Structures are given as structure tokens and as C-alpha cells.
Amino acid sequence: MARHDRWVMLTTLAVLQALTIVTGVYAMTTDFSLGALTSGSSPTKPTASPAEGSSPVPVVTSGPVLAQLSAKSGDGPLPTKGTLTRQLTSALGDKALGSRVGAVVIDTVTGEQLFAANPDLGITPASTTKIVTCAAALSSLGPDARxxxxxxxxxxxxxxxxxxxxxxxxxxxxxxxxxxxxxxxxxxxxxxxxxxxxxxxxxxxxxxxxxxxxxxxxxxxxxxxxxxxxxxxxxxxxxxxxxxxxxxxxxxxxxxxxxxxxxxxxxxxxxxxxxxxxxxxxxxxxxxxxxxxxxxxAPLFSLVEHTLTASDNDLAEALLRHVAIKEGQPATYEGGAKAVIAVLQRLGVGQNIALSDGSGLSIRNRISPNALAKILAMSGSAGHPDLHAIASGMPIAGFSGTLGNGRRFTGADSKDQVGLVRAKTGTLNNINTLAGMATTKDGRLVTFAFLADRVPANAEPVLDRLAATVARS
The missing domain is CATH 3.50.80.20 (D-Ala-D-Ala carboxypeptidase C, peptidase S13)
Incomplete structure (x- = not known):
């Protein structure tokens, strides 16, 4: 796919997201949802509260998020493995990444692993933890939960x-x-x-x-x-x-x-x-x-988008607890961790994940690059429409969220991919991570996860270079 066509694809996704936002704003400001009308008037008579043990999260119907986003929309030829491997291996050798690094690139059409370095190693993920928390919340509670x-x-x-x-x-x-x-x-x-x-x-x-x-x-x-x-x-x-x-x-x-x-x-x-x-x-x-x-x-899909774009720690921790409640676990950090992993295991992506919180602030969390990349691949597939808010919530390189702060994708080896990479960042002391998605130069939709948790100082420019390498492959 030519560069012009890739910009068209990006613009299409952006328009779809904008329509979702505008519709959501209209719905919420007028007490209107896509599937049901709800009264905005104050009640004049008491009504019974839900009985004890019933779900504390009522569900209303609304439309799917980015319904057209799927792996089929990016099914061009696969990137040349040899070239991709050589370029990524070279970048992974950068001393700025430190001594413990994991990397995975996955083709969303076939699920094939296009590149891997320590793919199943549990690495401290920082805020990329929010990807697994939000995926579990969407799958367990549903995107329309409030x-x-x-x-x-x-x-x-x-x-x-x-x-x-x-x-x-x-x-x-x-x-x-x-x-x-x-x-x-x-x-x-x-x-x-x-x-x-x-x-x-x-x-x-x-x-x-x-x-x-x-x-x-x-x-x-x-x-x-x-x-x-x-x-x-x-x-x-x-x-x-x-x-x-x-x-x-x-x-x-x-x-x-x-x-x-x-x-x-x-x-x-x-x-x-x-x-x-x-x-x-x-x-x-x-x-x-x-x-x-x-x-x-607002509906859960909107909360998820905000959680990922803004890297909202408080919402992530609340979502962890709600997954626990829905899955029959105590509404604690421990119960939430068990529940999130159980939901991900049902989806087939719960391996090599250990959690102590939902936001990624805990230095005890461990997630493998392979698990993150697989979850992201699901979020962009037609087979998992409930997870599309993960894809639409990813910050856009150079434009939004934690990738739009003026520090990211500014290097000579990454700035040409501004607007063409969507990814969640993770940053703690000596920890830098980046996990997201991009279309290759021929239009193949791929997901990636790059994690390093023994960083000497700051590895963000190298992570940007890795993601840009994938996008231009």
C-alpha cells in the first residue's frame, strides 16, 4: 500500500473515532443512547435498588466502536522477515534499552509471529498493563456497561x-x-x-x-x-x-x-x-x-478509550475491581488480578501475566511481549468487536495522549511515522515500554510490543525507532 493510501486508512480510522466521540457526546448530553432512550427527569417516587448480589454495573445498548476496524482491512503482503529481523535486532542492541528487553511483532491476519526476542519473558510493563486490564473489562462487562x-x-x-x-x-x-x-x-x-x-x-x-x-x-x-x-x-x-x-x-x-x-x-x-x-x-x-x-x-468503551489515551491510573484500578465483581472474585487488588487473568485465559491470551494492580504503577507486575501483542491483535480483529475500544483508545504518534506530548516520535529515525503508529506507552523509573499497532508500507496490519525494565536512563527514543521500523517495513 502506498504512503498516500496509508494516510487514507489512518484518516478513515480517525473519522470513525471522531464520529464515535461526537455521537457519544450527543448521546450523553441529551440522555440518549443508540439503542435505548433513558429518562433525564428526576424521579418523584422511590424505586427499588438492585437486590444484594445483583450486578452493580447496569448495561444499556449502544453501537459498536470502530466496527469497520479489522485485520481484513490491512491484508497486504507480509513484510520481508529477513529485513525486519535485521533492522529490529540492530535497534534492540542499543545500550539505552539496558540488559533486559523483550520484543514481539505479530501479523493480525494470520497470528503469525513475524519477529520475537524473549517473547514469553515476563517483564515489568508499567502502564502497558492498562491494555490487559481494559481488555478484560470489555470482555467481561461488555462495552456498553455503565x-x-x-x-x-x-x-x-x-x-x-x-x-x-x-x-x-x-x-x-x-x-x-x-x-x-x-x-x-x-x-x-x-x-x-x-x-x-x-x-x-x-x-x-x-x-x-x-x-x-x-x-x-x-x-x-x-x-x-x-x-x-x-x-x-x-x-x-x-x-x-x-x-x-x-x-x-x-x-x-x-x-x-x-x-x-x-x-x-x-x-x-x-x-x-x-x-x-x-x-x-x-x-x-x-x-x-x-x-x-x-x-x-459514560459507556465502558468510552471509559476504556480515555483510560488508554490519558493513561488514567484511577479508572484502571476501578476497572480491575469491576472485573473481579463480575467474575465472582473479591473486589480487591488480589481478586481483580485473578479475575483479569481468568478472563484473558478464556480469550486464549492469559499466559505469562502476573498482576498486582490494574494501572501498571506496581513494580511487581509482569507481562510478556507476546501476551500484549496478541491482545492488541484481537482488538483489531473482526472476531472480537467488543475489544475494538482498545484499538481506538491507543494514543496516535505525535498527535494524542502520551504520544502527543512533543517528546515522542521526534527523532530522525521515527518522525516520518508520526500519525501512522498507535501505541500505549509505559514509563516508570528504569522501565520503558511501548505496545501498539501499525500498518506496514504494503498495508499489512501488525501489532507489536517492546518492553525493557532495566533501562539505564531513558529508552523512549529507541522504542519509537522500533515502532517506526515496524510501520515502514
Missing amino acids: LSTRAVQGAKPGTVVLVGGGDPFLAGPSAKVTYPKQASLATLAARTAATLKAQGVRKVTLSYDSSLFTGATKAPGWKTNYIPDGEVAPTYALTMDEGRQNPPARSPRVANPPQFAAAAFARLLARQGIGVSKSIRPAKAAAGAAELGKVDS
């Missing part, structure tokens, strides 16, 4: 419980409009207040329930500076603005996200004319408690 935050009737008259549904993207009163559109705590307060007023209730005692997630709030292998530096918040089922005290600033993160969110909810209720007692304490909502109000997140 995360719900609710207010329900408490055990006594005049009491309200704010129930966290594991949506860290829940917007507080000072949040700015984003894509995907966030569920709004202010909207939840307005809906709850309308229900309470219809019941003749003007003053309540508020408590909060963050029991959907259990276990530790910090993962094994996290460094002590991650939370203070704003890399991530403690993981709770009730969190607003991803635990940021002053969004959109990355830090500081609050020490107790559930209490912080509940206090904000109390202030929002007061603005709606509902008095709230000063004492706000944790309390578990009763099973089947009457629902006073509810807000839903």
Missing part, C-alpha cells in the same frame, strides 16, 4: 445513604466538562432532592457507603510517593474527581475520598433546599433500599 452512583433511603425515616458504584470519574461541583462526559454529583443531588421534596422531606441525616470495593486501598508494589505526587488516589468505590482536591490539578489527592465526596454531596443537597445534619458517617445501605436518585457513567 457505572452507577446512587442515593438510597437509609434505615430510618429522614436518612439518606450515598452509595458509591466504583466510578472514580464521578464529577464534583467544580469539575470541568470533559469527554467522556462524567456522571455528575450535582445532578445526583438534584434528583435526590426532587424525590425527597415529593415525599415532604426537607431535612436528612446523610451517610455514605463505599463497600463495593474491599481490601487495601494501595496496591502492592506502589511507591510511597505515588499518592502525594498525584499519580493516583487511594482506591475506593466512592470517589469524585478521581480523589483530586482541586480538579483539574493532578495533586493533591485527598486521604479519604468517600468522606470528601459525601461532604460535597451534602453541600449540593443544601443548595437544592434539603438540610443535612453536620455528622456524616459511613454506613452500609440495606439490600433493596429504595432509590432516591441515580447517575450513570
Whole structure:
């Protein structure tokens, strides 16, 4: 395929993604989804909450993401193996990569391994971990799942419980409009207040329930500076603005996200004319408690795209817990890790993966290049439409996300592939990784994974060179 045709293919994918985004924004701002209409009005009568043990993640119908993206759209001739091997082997010898490197290139049409160096070696993946977490979430929960935050009737008259549904993207009163559109705590307060007023209730005692997630709030292998530096918040089922005290600033993160969110909810209720007692304490909502109000997140496929493009650690950790719940595991880091690997094993790509978290901040994670490349190949295939948000969420070299920061694909040996590589980055101290997809010069769709976890300083330029080599092969 000529360079012009490759740009046409890229443009087509970009347009498809843009249409998905525009449609999603329209759907969410008008309470309209592609498959179903949902009421945007506040409830006036309490409705029963889901019974205990039922799924906390309601599902609505919406259209597939990038439905036309498939391996068949890139089925030109295979690149010459000898040339590709020689060029990649040369680049892998760069001392900047350090002493432990793994690399794989896979043809998405046949699944054939076009190049491999330590393909099954478990290497610390950093943020490329998010690929496996998001793939498991899409496969287990489905791309249309939404995360719900609710207010329900408490055990006594005049009491309200704010129930966290594991949506860290829940917007507080000072949040700015984003894509995907966030569920709004202010909207939840307005809906709850309308229900309470219809019941003749003007003053309540508020408590909060963050029991959907259990276990530790910090993962094994996290460094002590991650939370203070704003890399991530403690993981709770009730969190607003991803635990940021002053969004959109990355830090500081609050020490107790559930209490912080509940206090904000109390202030929002007061603005709606509902008095709230000063004492706000944790309390578990009763099973089947009457629902006073509810807000839903954007569909999971949108959350996945954001997680990958922005490398969102908080959403990744929440998705890990939701996979655990769906798969019948405890909603802990350990349960999430078991659940994610079990889902990937069902897909046939769960080998040589060991997890301690969902975001990749943990230095205890290990993933092989082969596993990453295979998951990415699935995300671009017609046989796995539920995984297409992985492909559409990949940052584009030189344009978006962690590849659009002005530092990547700027070298003489990689800048000619700006716009032609989609990949997820991974960066920790002495760790650099890159995993993604590209079409070759003849139009063959291939996926790749390059991982190095004993990097002396910075290996990002070499990883860019490796990806560019694949794209121009």
C-alpha cells in the first residue's frame, strides 16, 4: 500500500473515532443512547435498588466502536522477515534499552509471529498493563456497561445513604466538562432532592457507603510517593474527581475520598433546599433500599478509550475491581488480578501475566511481549468487536495522549511515522515500554510490543525507532 493510501486508512480510522466521540457526546448530553432512550427527569417516587448480589454495573445498548476496524482491512503482503529481523535486532542492541528487553511483532491476519526476542519473558510493563486490564473489562462487562452512583433511603425515616458504584470519574461541583462526559454529583443531588421534596422531606441525616470495593486501598508494589505526587488516589468505590482536591490539578489527592465526596454531596443537597445534619458517617445501605436518585457513567468503551489515551491510573484500578465483581472474585487488588487473568485465559491470551494492580504503577507486575501483542491483535480483529475500544483508545504518534506530548516520535529515525503508529506507552523509573499497532508500507496490519525494565536512563527514543521500523517495513 502506498504512503498516500496509508494516510487514507489512518484518516478513515480517525473519522470513525471522531464520529464515535461526537455521537457519544450527543448521546450523553441529551440522555440518549443508540439503542435505548433513558429518562433525564428526576424521579418523584422511590424505586427499588438492585437486590444484594445483583450486578452493580447496569448495561444499556449502544453501537459498536470502530466496527469497520479489522485485520481484513490491512491484508497486504507480509513484510520481508529477513529485513525486519535485521533492522529490529540492530535497534534492540542499543545500550539505552539496558540488559533486559523483550520484543514481539505479530501479523493480525494470520497470528503469525513475524519477529520475537524473549517473547514469553515476563517483564515489568508499567502502564502497558492498562491494555490487559481494559481488555478484560470489555470482555467481561461488555462495552456498553455503565457505572452507577446512587442515593438510597437509609434505615430510618429522614436518612439518606450515598452509595458509591466504583466510578472514580464521578464529577464534583467544580469539575470541568470533559469527554467522556462524567456522571455528575450535582445532578445526583438534584434528583435526590426532587424525590425527597415529593415525599415532604426537607431535612436528612446523610451517610455514605463505599463497600463495593474491599481490601487495601494501595496496591502492592506502589511507591510511597505515588499518592502525594498525584499519580493516583487511594482506591475506593466512592470517589469524585478521581480523589483530586482541586480538579483539574493532578495533586493533591485527598486521604479519604468517600468522606470528601459525601461532604460535597451534602453541600449540593443544601443548595437544592434539603438540610443535612453536620455528622456524616459511613454506613452500609440495606439490600433493596429504595432509590432516591441515580447517575450513570459514560459507556465502558468510552471509559476504556480515555483510560488508554490519558493513561488514567484511577479508572484502571476501578476497572480491575469491576472485573473481579463480575467474575465472582473479591473486589480487591488480589481478586481483580485473578479475575483479569481468568478472563484473558478464556480469550486464549492469559499466559505469562502476573498482576498486582490494574494501572501498571506496581513494580511487581509482569507481562510478556507476546501476551500484549496478541491482545492488541484481537482488538483489531473482526472476531472480537467488543475489544475494538482498545484499538481506538491507543494514543496516535505525535498527535494524542502520551504520544502527543512533543517528546515522542521526534527523532530522525521515527518522525516520518508520526500519525501512522498507535501505541500505549509505559514509563516508570528504569522501565520503558511501548505496545501498539501499525500498518506496514504494503498495508499489512501488525501489532507489536517492546518492553525493557532495566533501562539505564531513558529508552523512549529507541522504542519509537522500533515502532517506526515496524510501520515502514
